[in-house]
Amino acid sequence: MSKINYLNISTGGIAFDPKTGESFQLNESAALIISLMQKGMSTEEIAKRLAKQFKLTYEHALTEVMEFEVQLEVIGIAA
Amino acid sequence: MKKKVSVGISGINATDNPGPGVAVARSLIEARKDLCLLGLSYDVHDPGNYIEDLFKNTFLMPYPTHGWKTLLAAIQNVKAKSGLDVLIPCLDAELPLMIRHQSQLEKLGIQTLLPNEKQFELRSKDRLPLLSKEIRCLHPKTAVVNSLDELVHALKTEIPLPAVVKGKYYKAYMVHNLDSAILKGSEIAAEWGFPLLVQQVVFGHEINTIGLSDEKGNLVGRVSIKKQLTTHLGKVWTAVTIQDDQLDELCRRFCKATRWRGPFELECILVGNQTGSKNGIYLIEINPRFPAWVYFATAVGVNLPSMLVDLIQRGKCTKKLDYPLGKYLVRQTSEFVSDLSNFHNLLSTGNREGL
Incomplete structure (x- = not known):
């Protein structure tokens, strides 16, 4: 199971990793992306939701989601 | 009324480098009413000596370096004065003696649950690389040194700086150059003796x-x-x-x-x-x-x-x-007020209640 599924996200937008004890502060869009990833949605599906919620073009949202996924990999959150 | 079980707890030095004893006592007091807790202290200034809510009495003990005979006499004194049914040693330095002589404690009616000598040695700092291999985990590269010359040699040849210099029982410092390694190594050796361990930083x-x-x-x-x-x-x-x-x-x-x-x-x-x-x-x-x-x-x-x-x-x-x-x-710092007579009793009679 991907490490992303273990993250607990508080209402204030802080993600807590119960495996390492690390906490990460998330902005609104990051919190949304992680919560959708935890529901098993694909990158494209998440981009559609992000575009709708933040009034972005689909292409812009897709780039944002893909860049965020790379960031998660770099810090060891996503495989 | 059923007699309470007397439990001796050491390591009651609740300072900025705390022993576990006060936390052990706090855990026991919260869970059970059938225990009478006795603090075993190596220093009259240990804060645990004065926490009357936790410890019915506290006793000054001789340092383990004085040997088993002296320590045993002090334990028997505690048993004679306040009863001692269970012993929870909480300090590394006293454990080798307690472990070696646990059957003697048992015969005196003092129960413990401690590893045997072989088990205890398996996890000692200088044998940890072997145990780590056996239990399939990683272990930082470590050298055991018996002098400051060996310490310097290890840092020049085996363990790259920065490194951690450790005592066998207590204290560990990260060092970034040979001068600080010698300084911290001397400090630990003066207090706890050799060997020291030099460990790779992870x-x-x-x-x-x-x-x-x-x-x-x-x-x-x-x-x-x-x-x-x-x-x-x-x-x-x-x-x-x-x-x-x-x-x-x-x-x-x-x-x-x-x-x-x-x-x-x-x-x-x-x-x-x-x-x-x-x-x-x-x-x-x-x-x-x-x-x-x-x-x-x-x-x-x-x-x-x-x-x-x-x-x-x-x-x-x-x-x-x-x-x-x-x-x-x-964790927080906190203060409380005791009475000077407690301090005087510990100094004059070796226990807080002056028995």
């Missing part, structure tokens, strides 16, 4: 597990934490409960390989993808006793000291391996 998340095994080496209780803030000596100031499958498995393998009896703490570094070191869990140290943060486990529902007393008295306890994650420990 960068990652510092994660620790506190555990308790029964007399057959079955793990009965466990809590893992990540230290968030530490003192300059690396002692926990804030921490959070965590759960990691690899760490749990390591804990289980440790108990199985050593058939450990009693409390322990595994100190580890979890290395992810952020450093040049090989990824995985590095076992840094195994403490053969409760750590000073034992009350954190109690506060999240795993009262290991109470479970230990159950194991000692009844040979069994209710297993507790689950606990809430994301609970946050905050």
Whole structure:
């Protein structure tokens, strides 16, 4: 199971990793992306939701989601 | 009325570098009314000596370096004056003596749950590389040195700077050059003697597990934490409960390989993808006793000291391996006022109540 599924996200937008004890502060869009990833949605599906919620073009949202996924990999959150 | 069970607890130095004794006592007092707690102290200034809410009486003990005969006489004195049914030693330096002579304590009617000498030695700092291999975890490169010359030689040839210089029982300092290595090595050796250990620095998340095994080496209780803030000596100031499958498995393998009896703490570094070191869990140290943060486990529902007393008295306890994650420990400083007569009693009679 991907490490992303273990993250607990508080209402204030802080993600807590119960495996390492690390906490990460998330902005609104990051919190949304992680919560959708935890529901098993694909990158494209998440981009559609992000575009709708933040009034972005689909292409812009897709780039944002893909860049965020790379960031998660770099810090060891996503495989 | 049923007679209370007298439990002797050492390590009651609740300072900025605290021993576990006061936290053990606090855990026991919260869980049980059938115990009478006695503090065993090595210094009249130990704060635990003056905490009357926890300890019915406290006794000054001779340093373990005075030998077993002297320590045993002091233990017998405690038993004669206040009864002593159960002993929970909480300091590394006294454990070798207590372990070697646990059958003698048993004959005196003083029960313990301690590892045997072989088990105790398996986890000693200088043999940890071998045990790490056996229980399949990583261990930082470590050299055992018996002089300052050997310390310098090890740093020039085996262990790159920065490195950690450690005493066999207590203290560890990160050093960044040979001068500070000699300074810190001399400081530890002057207090605790040789050998010293020189260890490779591993960068990652510092994660620790506190555990308790029964007399057959079955793990009965466990809590893992990540230290968030530490003192300059690396002692926990804030921490959070965590759960990691690899760490749990390591804990289980440790108990199985050593058939450990009693409390322990595994100190580890979890290395992810952020450093040049090989990824995985590095076992840094195994403490053969409760750590000073034992009350954190109690506060999240795993009262290991109470479970230990159950194991000692009844040979069994209710297993507790689950606990809430994301609970946050905050240590604080605090003051209270005692009476000077307590200090005088400790000095003149060797115990707070002046018996």
